[in-house]
Amino acid sequence: METQKYKEFVSEYANMVFKIAYNYCRNKYDAEDIVQNTFLKLLQYKGEFADGEHAKRWLIRVTVNESKNMCTSFWHKRIVSLEESKSDAEFSFENDEESELYDAVMKLGEKYRIVVHLYYYEEYSVKEIAEILNIKETTIQTRLMRARAKIKSMVKGDWLDE
Template sequence: MEQVELEKIIDAHGEHLLRMAFFYLRDREMAKDIVQDVFISFYTSSNYEERGTLRAYLTKLTVNRCKDYLRSWPFRNLLFTHDWVETIHTQQDSLILNEERMELAITILKLPMKYREIIIFYYYEEYKIREIAAFLGLSENTVKARMVKARKLLKEKLKSEDWEVLSSE
């Protein structure tokens, strides 16, 4: 087989085979490796006979290589490693969120009492504005005004940090 002929075959079928491999593997780089391996195998072997279409033959080779890879130890090891690494990241993320919650709590505790109590009652104890007003003997409008001021103060104090805990809650 000539080099020019192989290039035409790659141009004609490469994108289709790459999509097919990606559907099986869900990994673009591994799909590229499989398709490259299929073309090398096709180029070096003389097993192809003109019984059907070349596209069908190359597709069958690609599918078989993908299935072989999915049954292989490197793939299973990769899955195991990926799951393990995700678990580590999940634990690290949990630690980061806990640390951020602690820093947020410390920052809230540094607010003046009239703002701190509003934040604590509203966000931590989950009381409604009306209930907070009744507890503190204030009007609802005063509680709302203090809530706005408390949020503004917190925002200023926490401005320099990127807070994951605040983005998810």
């Protein structure tokens, strides 16, 4: 891959890749490692992308795979991080409702978190998420429905009825 195109991909998609990785593993440092591995794979990629959307989907797929590998590795399961006892999120929100919603999403299981992130934050359709994650559309719909129900039960407030 040519250097200029690589730099464009990194500047355009690094934030998205980090958010997906963090959403998956809930650890800032692991997410940074996943971002590094993902962009290393992009640098080593020999193929061509049809367009920007194709590249974005490829990066999401690689990020999810890297996240799964990181979270299921023997080393990761045996290590206890000092940071686990405190939140390492450095996200700021405009109001308490957004913060409460984010906390509720982060309490979901990983299979729900990734689907919610792709649907609401990356604005992919159910069909597109199914293609990216190699899962049936009905499974995606079910996970979204269950995630919404869990979030609703965790988050209390009048603003939910709006």
